[in-house]
Amino acid sequence: MQRVYNFAAGPAALPLPVLEKVKEELLSYGQAGCSVMEMSHRSKSFQEIADRAETALRRLMGIGDDYAVLFLQGGASLQFSMLAMNLAARGDRADYALSGNFAEKAYEEGLRWCEANIAASTKEDSYKGVPELSAASLSEGSKYLHLTANNTIYGTMYPEIPKGLPAPLVCDMSSIILGREYDIKDFALIYAGAQKNLGPAGLTIVIIRRDMIRDDLEDSIPTMLRYRTFEKSGSMYNTPPCFSIYVAGLVFEWVESEGGVKEMERRNREKAALLYETIDASSLFAGTAASASRSIMNVCFTLPGEELTSEFLKFAGERGLCSIKGHRAVGGCRASIYNAMPLEGVKALADCMKEFETKKA
Amino acid sequence: MQRVYNFAAGPAALPLPVLEKVKEELLSYGQAGCSVMEMSHRSKSFQEIADRAETALRRLMGIGDDYAVLFLQGGASLQFSMLAMNLAARGDRADYALSGNFAEKAYEEGLRWCEANIAASTKEDSYKGVPELSAASLSEGSKYLHLTANNTIYGTMYPEIPKGLPAPLVCDMSSIILGREYDIKDFALIYAGAQKNLGPAGLTIVIIRRDMIRDDLEDSIPTMLRYRTFEKSGSMYNTPPCFSIYVAGLVFEWVESEGGVKEMERRNREKAALLYETIDASSLFAGTAASASRSIMNVCFTLPGEELTSEFLKFAGERGLCSIKGHRAVGGCRASIYNAMPLEGVKALADCMKEFETKKA
Numbered sequence: 085m086q087r088v089y090n091f092a093a094g095p096a097a098l099p100l101p102v103l104e105k106v107k108e109e110l111l112s113y114g115q116a117g118c119s120v121m122e123m124s125h126r127s128k129s130f131q132e133i134a135d136r137a138e139t140a141l142r143r144l145m146g147i148g149d150d151y152a153v154l155f156l157q158g159g160a161s162l163q164f165s166m167l168a169m170n171l172a173a174r175g176d177r178a179d180y181a182l183s184g185n186f187a188e189k190a191y192e193e194g195l196r197w198c199e200a201n202i203a204a205s206t207k208e209d210s211y212k213g214v215p216e217l218s219a220a221s222l223s224e225g226s227k228y229l230h231l232t233a234n235n236t237i238y239g240t241m242y243p244e245i246p247k248g249l250p251a252p253l254v255c256d257m258s259s260i261i262l263g264r265e266y267d268i269k270d271f272a273l274i275y276a277g278a279q280k281n282l283g284p285a286g287l288t289i290v291i292i293r294r295d296m297i298r299d300d301l302e303d304s305i306p307t308m309l310r311y312r313t314f315e316k317s318g319s320m321y322n323t324p325p326c327f328s329i330y331v332a333g334l335v336f337e338w339v340e341s342e343g344g345v346k347e348m349e350r351r352n353r354e355k356a357a358l359l360y361e362t363i364d365a366s367s368l369f370a371g372t373a374a375s376a377s378r379s380i381m382n383v384c385f386t387l388p389g390e391e392l393t394s395e396f397l398k399f400a401g402e403r404g405l406c407s408i409k410g411h412r413a414v415g416g417c418r419a420s421i422y423n424a425m426p427l428e429g430v431k432a433l434a435d436c437m438k439e440f441e442t443k444k445a
Numbered sequence: 446m447q448r449v450y451n452f453a454a455g456p457a458a459l460p461l462p463v464l465e466k467v468k469e470e471l472l473s474y475g476q477a478g479c480s481v482m483e484m485s486h487r488s489k490s491f492q493e494i495a496d497r498a499e500t501a502l503r504r505l506m507g508i509g510d511d512y513a514v515l516f517l518q519g520g521a522s523l524q525f526s527m528l529a530m531n532l533a534a535r536g537d538r539a540d541y542a543l544s545g546n547f548a549e550k551a552y553e554e555g556l557r558w559c560e561a562n563i564a565a566s567t568k569e570d571s572y573k574g575v576p577e578l579s580a581a582s583l584s585e586g587s588k589y590l591h592l593t594a595n596n597t598i599y600g601t602m603y604p605e606i607p608k609g610l611p612a613p614l615v616c617d618m619s620s621i622i623l624g625r626e627y628d629i630k631d632f633a634l635i636y637a638g639a640q641k642n643l644g645p646a647g648l649t650i651v652i653i654r655r656d657m658i659r660d661d662l663e664d665s666i667p668t669m670l671r672y673r674t675f676e677k678s679g680s681m682y683n684t685p686p687c688f689s690i691y692v693a694g695l696v697f698e699w700v701e702s703e704g705g706v707k708e709m710e711r712r713n714r715e716k717a718a719l720l721y722e723t724i725d726a727s728s729l730f731a732g733t734a735a736s737a738s739r740s741i742m743n744v745c746f747t748l749p750g751e752e753l754t755s756e757f758l759k760f761a762g763e764r765g766l767c768s769i770k771g772h773r774a775v776g777g778c779r780a781s782i783y784n785a786m787p788l789e790g791v792k793a794l795a796d797c798m799k800e801f802e803t804k805k806a
Contacts, residue, residue: 088478092485095687103472103480110468117449117767119464121645121692124453124768157518157647158669161683165667196665279684284482286518286647286686304557306526308519322522323640325647325686326456406478407485
């Protein structure tokens with residue numbers, strides 16, 4: 085079976101050289117005589133794998149020692165609660181910028197724990213863009229401002245991360261981490277599910293400024309939901325998701341070998357521009373995101389009517405362009421073009437869209 | 446690099462045919478044109494993988510529809526909290542049988558949430574055996590009795606699961622699930638980290654009798670820590686650990702093809718007997734577990750002194766018998782002989798022990 089161009093939103097395409105390496109090492113890693121999947125997480129071999137992954141991520145994102153890098157489980161969805169429980173005491177205020185489904189979920193989990201406030205929202209506008217944020221919209225004494233850097237479902241992103249706001253910034257970067265350059269110093273906490281731009285599902289990365297890790301947490305908070313637990317143990321309080329860490333480490337090294345995050349961003353902007361140009365020039369396809377908020381990772385577009393949409397998805401599928409169906413919450417089409425999607429795949433999609441439009445004209 | 450006999454306690458050896466299948470399908474699964482790691486968890490292909498895994502596990506363990514099978518993350522360590530939060534309200538009583546490190550940790554996390562009571566313990570006896578349990582030792586109105594079926598660190602197991610006790614039984618089966626036959630009807634909840642007998646780390650299996658799933662939980666409990674969340678969504682509230690589910694599914698099918706859990710138990714008893722006989726006949730090696738509580742999954746033994754222990758570990762390592770070092774909490778040696786460890790490996794270890802003893806005589 086030939087490999088397709090996989091535009092899935094997550095789990096998503098991985099770089100082929102990474103998969104080939106994983107395949108090569110599957111029965112026996114290095115001199116270990118066993119698969120990474122079979123290796124004790126307390127072994128020297130695995131410790132080296134984890135250390136290499138962390139070091140590579142630190143280099144790629146310019147993360148200094150004033151930040152801890154944690155390898156966790158549970159996805160961004162568990163972080164929605166964990167971050168609130170770790171950064172706010174009950175009754176504390178925290179602010180949320182609502183820019184999509186996952187931002188809403190983060191807010192809802194925040195509400196379970198603290199006085200979560202909606203500082204800004206584009207919900208009324210069906211999340212077509214990202215909200216404007218200002219110091220005036222934040223709560224007094226806010227423990228953090230939570231935002232979602234890129235909105236996978238709506239295909240939007242913050243063109244720039246807001247700066248100079250009085251609350252520490254907590255950012256869900258699941259769908260854009262390593263996809264464009266950010267200044268780590270702008271954030272108190274960054275988290276990301278691995279399954280979009282970093283590796284297989286089952287690994288969650290948390291990057292937290294060490295001075296944000298509190299120890300005065302309510303007793304009832306589980307050991308496994310405390311950042312300190314993982315910071316103290318090098319993410320090995322219990323068995324970590326070893327294989328996902330290993331694959332993510334290979335992805336980090338692949339990103340470095342390709343020129344780092346700067347080069348990834350250049351490519352992602354080029355890929356996105358090609359699709360947006362195709363959409364803007366079309367009278368059949370229409371973009372759904374507001375121009376100023378267009379994502380460089382998830383390009384969302386529609387065709388008139390469900391029948392035509394299905395027909396296009398089938399047409400694309402026959403050309404090996406797969407998983408372009410939009411999220412079930414919004415319908416339409418979505419091309420996720422994370423780091424592992426080559427320009428050739430995006431060109432093939434743009435050509436396919438043009439061909440389909442010509443056929444329908 | 447040749448594969449070794451890997452006696453690691455978890456992550457642990459996987460069946461070679463499973464690894465070979467994973468390798469074969471690594472770049473493209475079936476007709477999907479992508480790796481399982483790259484596949485949307487909402488895709489038909491992945492849903493089939495998850496369904497197959499669940500169905501196979503149900504067949505293997507005789508799990509009826511009155512139980513839900515959940516695929517979670519976070520390991521047994523997160524279950525320590527999750528089970529308490531889901532089965533007990535604050536102030537409710539719950540009982541714990543302490544038979545080792547992990548049982549203690551489960552109890553400690555229980556204490557954060559409810560009135561956790563130690564119903565029985567062998568701690569005073571350095572966990573050399575498992576405790577006796579009786580109705581009289583349970584708290585009045587106890588919401589559950591928690592026990593650890595097999596104690597990885599101490600090499601002990603309950604020879605029989607206690608029956609007829611007034612509290613619903615909650616069981617950590619991490620290191621013995623599918624290793625011997627149990628009657629599912631004896632349990633209200635079974636949980637297991639996958640990385641010992643089921644598959645790669647990062648997947649946690651929960652089997653819960655549906656009538657135990659409560660909805661009247663305290664508001665502050667995170668959505669991601671509610672069993673209902675996963676029961677309602679078929680374990681896909683958010684992205685599950687897809688690749689680990691896939692590999693576990695292959696392991697389940699391998700167990701079936703080898704004759705099911707009954708045959709696994711027969712083999713495990715045979716392997717364990719061979720090692721215990723070697724130990725009992727030796728004047729150099731000594732078993733640490735009380736005879737009546739000896740585990741058929743983790744065989745713990747010591748040599749006189751650390752120097753001799755190191756020498757033996759090196760001697761075994763040179764013969765391709767690896768990861769026999771005991772847990773850092775107790776020292777000595779431990780041979781974990783889960784389902785994937787063939788009799789040949791255990792024979793090689795027994796021979797190696799005899800050879801070492803002769804050499805030292």
